[in-house]
Amino acid sequence: MWVQAEVFLQTLVAGILLGGLYALIGIGMTLILGVMKIINLTHGQLMMVAMYIAFWLFTLFGIDPYVSLLIAPPLMFAFGMLIQKALVNPVLRVESILPHNQVILTVGIGLVLQNVATILFTSDYRSTPVDYASTAFYLSDLWAGTPVEISLSLPWAVSFLLSVVITVLLWFFLAHTDTGKSIRATAQDKDAALIMGVNVGLMRVITFGLGSALVACAGCLFIPIYYLFPALGSQFTLIAFVITILGGLGSTLGAILGGLILGVFESMTATYVGMGWAPVGRFVIFVAALVFLPGGVASLLKTRKLLK
Amino acid sequence: MKNNLVPLVVLAVLAGLPLLGLNSYVMHILILSIMWTLAGMAWNLLGGYCGQVSFGHAAFFGMGAYSAGLIHLHLGLSPWWGFLVSLPLVALVALAMGSVVLRLRGPYFVLATLAIGEVLRITCENLTDFTKGTLGIMITRTWVEKTQYYYIILGLALLGFVVCRAIVHSRWGYYFVAIREDQDAAESMGIDTTRYKTIALTVSAMLTGLAGAFYTNYMGYIDPGVVFSLGEISILIIMVVMVGGVATQWGPALGAGIMVILAEYIRSLPLIGVAYQTMFGVLLIVIIIYLPNGLVGDWPVLRRKLLRRGATA
Numbered sequence: 001m002w003v004q005a006e007v008f009l010q011t012l013v014a015g016i017l018l019g020g021l022y023a024l025i026g027i028g029m030t031l032i033l034g035v036m037k038i039i040n041l042t043h044g045q046l047m048m049v050a051m052y053i054a055f056w057l058f059t060l061f062g063i064d065p066y067v068s069l070l071i072a073p074p075l076m077f078a079f080g081m082l083i084q085k086a087l088v089n090p091v092l093r094v095e096s097i098l099p100h101n102q103v104i105l106t107v108g109i110g111l112v113l114q115n116v117a118t119i120l121f122t123s124d125y126r127s128t129p130v131d132y133a134s135t136a137f138y139l140s141d142l143w144a145g146t147p148v149e150i151s152l153s154l155p156w157a158v159s160f161l162l163s164v165v166i167t168v169l170l171w172f173f174l175a176h177t178d179t180g181k182s183i184r185a186t187a188q189d190k191d192a193a194l195i196m197g198v199n200v201g202l203m204r205v206i207t208f209g210l211g212s213a214l215v216a217c218a219g220c221l222f223i224p225i226y227y228l229f230p231a232l233g234s235q236f237t238l239i240a241f242v243i244t245i246l247g248g249l250g251s252t253l254g255a256i257l258g259g260l261i262l263g264v265f266e267s268m269t270a271t272y273v274g275m276g277w278a279p280v281g282r283f284v285i286f287v288a289a290l291v292f293l294p295g296g297v298a299s300l301l302k303t304r305k306l307l308k
Numbered sequence: 309m310k311n312n313l314v315p316l317v318v319l320a321v322l323a324g325l326p327l328l329g330l331n332s333y334v335m336h337i338l339i340l341s342i343m344w345t346l347a348g349m350a351w352n353l354l355g356g357y358c359g360q361v362s363f364g365h366a367a368f369f370g371m372g373a374y375s376a377g378l379i380h381l382h383l384g385l386s387p388w389w390g391f392l393v394s395l396p397l398v399a400l401v402a403l404a405m406g407s408v409v410l411r412l413r414g415p416y417f418v419l420a421t422l423a424i425g426e427v428l429r430i431t432c433e434n435l436t437d438f439t440k441g442t443l444g445i446m447i448t449r450t451w452v453e454k455t456q457y458y459y460i461i462l463g464l465a466l467l468g469f470v471v472c473r474a475i476v477h478s479r480w481g482y483y484f485v486a487i488r489e490d491q492d493a494a495e496s497m498g499i500d501t502t503r504y505k506t507i508a509l510t511v512s513a514m515l516t517g518l519a520g521a522f523y524t525n526y527m528g529y530i531d532p533g534v535v536f537s538l539g540e541i542s543i544l545i546i547m548v549v550m551v552g553g554v555a556t557q558w559g560p561a562l563g564a565g566i567m568v569i570l571a572e573y574i575r576s577l578p579l580i581g582v583a584y585q586t587m588f589g590v591l592l593i594v595i596i597i598y599l600p601n602g603l604v605g606d607w608p609v610l611r612r613k614l615l616r617r618g619a620t621a
Contacts, residue, residue, distance in 0.1 A: 094596075096600030097488075100418060107592070112590060234426075241419050287408065
């Protein structure tokens with residue numbers, strides 16, 4: 001009985017920690033979706049690029065992945081702005097039959113990023129062997145008589161806390177700065193924002209940069225606890241859009257909740273069904289969200305008047 | 309009858325090609341081109357005419373391929389029966405998918421198609437008892453010669469061509485285009501948009517499934533990483549249509565020919581050979597920015613540009 005409770009609680013903790021990181025990936029995606037009205041299908045690939053930056057900084061210069069948080073996201077911010085300016089903007093102007101050209105474009109960009117990474121770095125699995133990788137806290141250290149034992153890995157905990165900090169900083173940026181308010185205005189109503197004197201074109205560029213920087217942060221937080229290979233991107237692109245749907249398109253709070261739900265659900269699937277089935281669990285939750293809750297968690301919050 | 313002249317001439321030329329005694333490599337290229345033409349025409353019906361972009365046609369391709377492989381593996385039937393088995397199976401999945409996803413507007417459909425391909429791949433990899441997992445399924449090919457395969461795929465492509473052409477020029481085809489251009493307007497004209505989008509998806513999926521079943525019979529070997537591949541199947545089908553021409557009759561055929569030859573050529577180059585998917589990605593980006601309607605669709609624009617350059621030179 002206690003053993004089962006222990007397994008359950010441990011799975012739950014692991015799921016929440018994973019969910020915190022997923023939330024960060026989802027927020028970047030949902031921001032871009034909100035402002036651009038397009039799905040960025042190269043989101044995971046951008047994260048993969050950031051992870052390689054963090055990996056090489058660690059391998060060549062011994063820079064800790066958490067310190068890379070100060071290096072990789074600004075680089076990816078610039079890279080994201082470049083993609084938006086040089087590739088996405090021209091497509092927005094082009095007359096074409098298909099409405100989804102920008103989405104196909106992002107797939108093309110992802111394909112290029114992934115294959116260039118394969119050529120440059122081979123498809124070997126890599127990781128950053130940080131010396132605190134296996135440090136962990138135990139519940140019994142704090143409370144000797146605890147009936148259930150739960151462990152908390154140090155890098156997981158640090159990554160989770162940092163992702164919370166980044167999310168709070170982002171919230172502050174969006175809620176209390178002029179640029180942040182302009183971004184939200186653009187997402188709500190592009191034309192009205194334009195009339196109010198918001199530079200919509202600039203906001204689009206900044207948003208794509210911001211989304212890329214956020215997913216780069218997630219990459220830096222993931223690399224100490226995960227492994228890295230060029231094809232990893234597509235997997236995280238899938239995760240990002242499941243979170244986005246689950247949370248509600250374009251909703252930041254929804255993305256956080258969606259990330260947590262997905263993290264816990266995946267963790268549960270891995271424990272109780274089998275490791276290989278976690279991606280199928282992801283799809284099940286995706287379909288369930290489509291059928292029963294097409295507006296995502298955000299629509300629930302809205303009907304309960306929790307979110308304006 | 310006049311409209312049928314060009315297709316009949318093309319068909320006659322294609323049917324006559326094997327009589328020239330082409331070597332087996334050229335035949336291989338032709339067979340692959342026609343197979344991708346079939347898949348491209350199927351995608352075009354849904355994506356080009358109905359405006360519902362699918363990133364997951366590998367799901368239907370793979371299901372077709374696996375129906376042929378699995379009936380051989382478990383029931384000992386000839387993999388050629390895969391064509392008949394795949395049709396109801398693929399149709400069922402497409403109907404189920406359509407009724408869930410096509411009710412919704414926006415990016416849901418794009419995302420759902422992307423997900424279904426990946427999920428089927430993962431499922432196939434994990435159900436090792438049923439599908440042999442990543443080991444894949446090997447079958448014995450019926451003929452060593454390519455000619456028979458050539459005529460079979462030509463027949464299937466002809467079927468696909470006739471079906472797509474009939475649909476596009478029928479009431480359904482006009483509904484599809486109306487949905488693509490303006491869903492609200494289409495709905496207010498009394499078109500049941502969900503229903504017709506689902507029809508487009510189902511027909512498109514069934515034709516793609518046929519291409520998949522052919523793939524198993526022709527290649528003799530399938531594994532989940534190849535037939536459910538996002539990059540090698542789903543994206544390639546999109547590229548075939550994008551390069552050739554979205555919502556055009558001959559676009560997929562032209563695109564398929566170009567893509568197959570290009571893929572073979574780039575892969576044969578030293579050094580950059582491994583990077584052929586990078587080239588595909590770059591090509592996709594260039595096409596979307598400069599020729600968003602493909603070679604056939606943007607032919608008037610292209611010709612004008614070329615003429616102007618010729619005049620100034």
